[in-house]
Amino acid sequence: MTTKQEIINGMEEVIAQAKRVSALLEDQGDWDATRPAGWTPKEMFCHLASVSGLLATTGPGLLGAPEDADFTASTSIADLNAQAVASMSAMTPQQLTEAVEANYGKAIEWVKSIPDDQLQTAKTFAQMKMPVADLLANIGVLHANHHLYEAALRVAF
Amino acid sequence: MATKEELLDGLRFVPAQAKRVAGILDRQGDWDSKRSQGWTPKEMFTHVAVTAGMIPAMGPGMIAAPEATELTAGLDIASMNAAAVGSLAEMDTSQIVETLQGNYSKLTDWVKGLSDDQLQGKHTFLSMNLTAADLLMTLTVLHSTHHIYEAQLPVAI
Numbered sequence: 001m002t003t004k005q006e007i008i009n010g011m012e013e014v015i016a017q018a019k020r021v022s023a024l025l026e027d028q029g030d031w032d033a034t035r036p037a038g039w040t041p042k043e044m045f046c047h048l049a050s051v052s053g054l055l056a057t058t059g060p061g062l063l064g065a066p067e068d069a070d071f072t073a074s075t076s077i078a079d080l081n082a083q084a085v086a087s088m089s090a091m092t093p094q095q096l097t098e099a100v101e102a103n104y105g106k107a108i109e110w111v112k113s114i115p116d117d118q119l120q121t122a123k124t125f126a127q128m129k130m131p132v133a134d135l136l137a138n139i140g141v142l143h144a145n146h147h148l149y150e151a152a153l154r155v156a157f
Numbered sequence: 158m159a160t161k162e163e164l165l166d167g168l169r170f171v172p173a174q175a176k177r178v179a180g181i182l183d184r185q186g187d188w189d190s191k192r193s194q195g196w197t198p199k200e201m202f203t204h205v206a207v208t209a210g211m212i213p214a215m216g217p218g219m220i221a222a223p224e225a226t227e228l229t230a231g232l233d234i235a236s237m238n239a240a241a242v243g244s245l246a247e248m249d250t251s252q253i254v255e256t257l258q259g260n261y262s263k264l265t266d267w268v269k270g271l272s273d274d275q276l277q278g279k280h281t282f283l284s285m286n287l288t289a290a291d292l293l294m295t296l297t298v299l300h301s302t303h304h305i306y307e308a309q310l311p312v313a314i
Contacts, residue, residue: 142306149299155283
């Protein structure tokens with residue numbers, strides 16, 4: 001199981017990677033070119049800004065959920081994603097990058113406040129049972145890097 | 158542009174995440190179920206391990222290449238990926254994780270030997286013009302994290 005400090009370090013790393021990839025995209029003038037994954041880099045940053053905003057707001061509900069309640073069972077992730085991207089489409093790439101940074105800042109503060117015993121409790125997400133700590137590392141860190149990678153490269157590799 | 162220290166942080170982060178996600182996959186018994194992207198977690202880990210192993214071998218040529226030379230010219234990346242995944246097919250998952258860790262250690266040593274001038278040198282990769290530092294960060298940190306993320310979730314999110 002991952003530790004609280006590893007989650008925090010990972011989230012700080014996401015902020016740094018988001019700023020770096022944002023600068024690359026700015027250099028390349030490449031924010032609006034659709035990637036093989038289906039979104040433009042700008043849409044991927046909308047998605048990241050939205051998900052990172054949800055971490056601190058929906059996270060407490062996740063902590064309180066029973067072990068077997070699968071958050072994804074009653075939620076259409078595709079619809080949620082589409083709505084989130086659309087809701088931020090008027091923002092500029094710079095505003096989106098700032099939103100990712102600010103929302104991750106709030107997520108980090110929230111993670112700092114979670115007691116260790118809560119981080120160790122098992123939850124179910126997308127059919128997988130794992131401790132909250134691993135879930136946060138997967139959604140808050142790996143998921144973000146996954147999309148930053150897709151945003152950075154024009155070709156799937 | 159990524160700094161050498163940021164790159165080295167990333168090269169420590171990837172094998173740590175790989176080990177953590179390997180633990181989740183062990184507990185779930187989920188190494189051989191195909192993900193929506195087409196590979197199994199075992200194949201994704203193989204791909205990450207082999208890619209990390211290739212960089213110290215191919216990196217010096219990349220570092221010496223002129224800025225305008227497309228580094229992927231003449232490479233059939235899909236065939237390379239298929240051959241690489243096949244090359245470790247006989248290994249069990251713990252051996253693949255150990256190979257990944259070993260290859261990241263060698264990769265880290267190689268990156269430590271690069272000068273700041275070399276890291277700042279510009280190159281062309283998949284039609285993108287970027288510094289060696291950013292290219293290495295994209296290939297060895299974001300690319301790996303992208304696949305480790307895909308490996309751990311049974312459904313795409």
